[in-house]
Amino acid sequence: MEEFGRYRRESRPDYTKNARTLTYLVYWLGAETAFFESDVYDLAELDANLAAAPVCKFLRDRGLLVEDPDLHEDADLVWIETTLAALPELVASEVATWVAVLHGQGRRESEPRGYDGIRRYLSTLQPILTAWTTDGVTTLREITAADAKTALDGLAGHARRGLAIALRSLFRALKRERVIFSDPTRDLPVGDLKSVPRSVPSDLLAGLLDETKSPLGRLVIALVAIHALRGHEISALHTADLDLARGTLEVRRGLLRHTLYLEELTHQLAADWLTHRQQRWPGSLNPHLLVSQKSAVDPDHPPVSANLLRKAIPRGLTMEGLRQDRILNEAAESADPLKLMRLFGITEQTALRYVTTAHPECTAKLPR
Known part of the structure; x- marks a missing residue:
């Protein structure tokens, strides 16, 4: 003792x-x-x-x-295995093949997804898989293009898009693994739900850091509002990814890495957080940069929860809203999609969408 x-x-x-x-x-x-x-x-x-x-x-x-x-045991993996066990044996085997492909264990090398993301995909597919097996489907080889389109009937918006994406992912993986002969979702329309990015009112942004007193909350706000990182990217950061001497932070995006060059404010907030962490949990072996009271001493070394990150943002704001506002502000200043791609590590299509929103007069069609 x-x-x-x-x-x-x-x-x-x-x-x-x-x-x-x-x-x-x-x-x-x-x-x-x-x-x-x-x-x-x-x-x-x-x-x-x-x-x-x-x-x-x-x-x-x-x-x-x-x-x-x-x-x-991974809670998400346990849920996946339980869900598969409730399906007929052959269908469960086919869906398990898809899970393995998403986890980077297929015939071809691919970016592995975490079991949390695979669980979200499978939870979207679960009702339609149950309906198909209830109707007598014993293998996914029996599913036709008409069945796939019928599964989307009555759905709209994000629900329809989410199910369409999950179905295409499932059958594309099975086709690639040579489990099925043809992909019934090859011509399945997914739809385009890309909304126009919106800026955050300036009165909500004023004094943003002053409203948050904790070192963790201030660092989270800087990473979102200045560097436009997403919540899952912040929670995945490792202490080894931060180099205060060089003023850089490596962001993990699957198999890719995006380097952030820290300006003076974020550099200071990162240093303050490391000092706070060392004083509060000097014996913690958790490799993640951000830790909480529970994760710091958890022997499984989990990342911080999404709920903890959301609580770091002052009321009335969201992490996605702050991120969009930051990119939109940069697009309004530079109108250069290549600069947005280099600065935030976003795709060409996303960069063009922000530039179009910030400068509609430059991208609008001229009258004939």
């Missing part, structure tokens, strides 16, 4: 829940035996004043923990 007290002071100023948990374990089981990870978590579930993750990390570092693989 004295050793854990020193560890606790190094990793976090106050963690009485964990001290209480370790006290119970040592009292009942002794201090010279290995502890089962499942027992630690079962004990923590008995009382809200007990906690498990930091205690398990402390025991693991000292070779006193017998780990339980079931406690480290």
